[in-house]
Amino acid sequence: MSALWSLLRRDLLLALRRPSEVLTVVFFFVVVAALFPLAVGPERATLRMLAPGVLWVGALLASLLALNRLFEADHRDGTLEQMLLSGTPLTLLVVAKIAAHWVLCGLPLVLLAPLLGVLFDLSGDALGVLALSLLIGTPVLSCIGAIGAALTLGLRGGGVLLALLVLPLFVPVLVFGAGAVEALAAGLGSEAHLSILMALLLLSGLFSPWACAQALRIALE
Amino acid sequence: MRWESWAAFWHMGGYALYVWGSVGMSFALLGVESWWARRERVRTLAWLRAEQAAHAHDSAGAQP
Amino acid sequence: MRRIAWTHYAAPQTFYGLAGVCWKPLALLALALALAGMWVGFMVAPTDAQQGEGYRIIFVHVPVSWMSMIIYLAMAFWGVVCLVFRARLAGMLSQALAPTGALFAFLSLWTGALWGKPMWGAWWVWDARLTSELILFFLYIGFIALTSAIQDPRRADRAGALVAIVGAVNVPIIYFSVKWWNTLHQGASVSLTRAPSMAQTMLWGMLLMALACWVYTLAIVLYRTRSLILQRERHADWVAQLPEVNPGVRP
Numbered sequence: 068m069s070a071l072w073s074l075l076r077r078d079l080l081l082a083l084r085r086p087s088e089v090l091t092v093v094f095f096f097v098v099v100a101a102l103f104p105l106a107v108g109p110e111r112a113t114l115r116m117l118a119p120g121v122l123w124v125g126a127l128l129a130s131l132l133a134l135n136r137l138f139e140a141d142h143r144d145g146t147l148e149q150m151l152l153s154g155t156p157l158t159l160l161v162v163a164k165i166a167a168h169w170v171l172c173g174l175p176l177v178l179l180a181p182l183l184g185v186l187f188d189l190s191g192d193a194l195g196v197l198a199l200s201l202l203i204g205t206p207v208l209s210c211i212g213a214i215g216a217a218l219t220l221g222l223r224g225g226g227v228l229l230a231l232l233v234l235p236l237f238v239p240v241l242v243f244g245a246g247a248v249e250a251l252a253a254g255l256g257s258e259a260h261l262s263i264l265m266a267l268l269l270l271s272g273l274f275s276p277w278a279c280a281q282a283l284r285i286a287l288e
Numbered sequence: 289m290r291w292e293s294w295a296a297f298w299h300m301g302g303y304a305l306y307v308w309g310s311v312g313m314s315f316a317l318l319g320v321e322s323w324w325a326r327r328e329r330v331r332t333l334a335w336l337r338a339e340q341a342a343h344a345h346d347s348a349g350a351q352p
Numbered sequence: 353m354r355r356i357a358w359t360h361y362a363a364p365q366t367f368y369g370l371a372g373v374c375w376k377p378l379a380l381l382a383l384a385l386a387l388a389g390m391w392v393g394f395m396v397a398p399t400d401a402q403q404g405e406g407y408r409i410i411f412v413h414v415p416v417s418w419m420s421m422i423i424y425l426a427m428a429f430w431g432v433v434c435l436v437f438r439a440r441l442a443g444m445l446s447q448a449l450a451p452t453g454a455l456f457a458f459l460s461l462w463t464g465a466l467w468g469k470p471m472w473g474a475w476w477v478w479d480a481r482l483t484s485e486l487i488l489f490f491l492y493i494g495f496i497a498l499t500s501a502i503q504d505p506r507r508a509d510r511a512g513a514l515v516a517i518v519g520a521v522n523v524p525i526i527y528f529s530v531k532w533w534n535t536l537h538q539g540a541s542v543s544l545t546r547a548p549s550m551a552q553t554m555l556w557g558m559l560l561m562a563l564a565c566w567v568y569t570l571a572i573v574l575y576r577t578r579s580l581i582l583q584r585e586r587h588a589d590w591v592a593q594l595p596e597v598n599p600g601v602r603p
Contacts, residue, residue, distance in 0.1 A: 214518060218511050222501045232494040232515060235487045236522065278518060281435075285510040297394075301405030306470050310409045310463040311390075314416065317455055318568065325572055329579045336586060336597045 070155040071163045078167035092129045092172045099125035100183040111188045118187035119248035123241055126176045126201055133172040134212040135226045142220055151287055157280040165213045173205030196257045197248050203264040204244040210275035211236045217282035240267060362441055364581045365590045371574035378571035382564050389560030397553040406470045413463035415562040416456045420488060423453035428520035431513030443509025447499055448576040452569055454492035460485050491519040505584055
């Protein structure tokens with residue numbers, strides 16, 4: 068357990084010293100949210116209708132940007148192999164890496180989304196559901212994305228390949244995440260969508276770290 | 289026979305483009321796939337034969 | 353099932369021989385089944401009351417859709433065998449299956465669009481089934497791209513196996529998504545437990561075409577695996593002794 072915490076702390080500290088990665092993710096999200104109204108026009112009803120989808124896709128693509136480098140730095144300086152050889156279960160270490168990724172790249176999106184939602188004239192309730200759906204959904208993206216990052220470790224064209232591998236798997240999260248906000252707007256209530264998102268989180272939380280550890284072993288052996 | 293004439297068969301009640309577009313593309317692509325698989329085998333065998341010839345040449349040349 | 357038989361054919365050398373014997377009769381069988389299916393579908397089956405002659409696309413669309421899903425499950429199965437038993441052949445079978453699966457997925461989308469245009473008025477509708485088929489197509493492309501990008505065959509096999517298994521978790525969601533969404537798509541009218549809601553002859557046509565696609569897949573995968581075996585095992589003695597590689601050897 069202490070290995071988990073120390074790895075998590077280490078990753079967070081490293082990211083704090085080189086904040087460019089986190090800033091890239093945040094900046095991308097803001098830019099997407101800002102550009103869309105410029106592209107589709109200022110009509111409030113249209114923006115309110117598009118908002119859940121636009122913001123969710125923005126968050127999804129922003130998470131994808133940082134996934135590439137999840138294991139890259141550690142792989143390059145040999146730390147990853149040390150982790151593989153150490154006595155600590157690789158699955159536990161992977162959990163730490165995924166958690167760090169989420170804190171650095173997912174959590175900022177969750178916190179920013181309500182602010183950006185205001186740009187789209189979303190109601191208070193909708194902002195709440197949006198933030199909640201992202202809160203549940205972005206860890207799922209980190210979990211699934213980590214598997215892709217491990218599989219494409221060290222490959223040429225890694226970024227595009229990672230996106231290709233991982234985007235089909237992201238679709239259920241996107242559908243239920245954006246759908247939760249849309250369901251609220253349609254008066255149907257978002258509980259069903261959020262419940263399914265929770266189920267996806269539980270499924271990916273249990274399955275992904277192990278799968279990611281296997282992928283790392285495949286990539287490094 | 290279900291169709292009054294061959295013309296009626298090809299016409300497919302007005303849906304000719306869609307029905308024959310589907311059937312045609314399917315057979316065409318499966319044909320291309322078969323051809324491609326055959327080509328792959330032919331190239332693999334040619335490459336293996338060339339490698340073996342080069343190997344035999346090398347070992348023959350190695351003898352004093 | 354004698355255990356000996358399985359492990360015997362798990363060796364690339366013996367599988368090569370087995371596949372060499374089997375693929376041609378399978379290919380001919382596939383052709384015969386396809387002709388029979390086309391006959392039943394286009395000559396025997398009646399006109400549909402609502403969709404006229406246009407419905408006959410289902411004799412191609414449904415079989416290729418089924419196969420695109422079945423092949424992915426087969427890839428995932430061989431992926432499990434590859435990871436658990438570390439069998440080289442399992443990895444090769446997975447990679448041999450992928451192009452055919454991708455092809456069927458593409459055909460499913462193509463025939464689906466050609467069916468949708470006259471029936472629903474649009475070339476593409478974002479209903480659950482079609483969208484899921486599109487996602488499946490991307491899963492295939494991802495598998496092929498990843499296995500092509502990795503140089504080491506062992507790593508490629510195992511990485512592909514993991515991708516196939518993780519993707520396969522998606523396949524049930526794809527299949528049952530019709531129940532979770534309001535869609536335009538016809539509910540599955542053929543199931544093993546319910547009586548189908550279409551004429552007997554239509555059902556027979558579809559099943560014959562589906563069998564034809566399945567047997568075709570077997571034939572082409574066996575054929576393709578032979579080439580893969582030759583490439584992977586090129587340094588082995590038995591490859592050098594094959595009559596097709598070494599013309600001097602008496603067969």
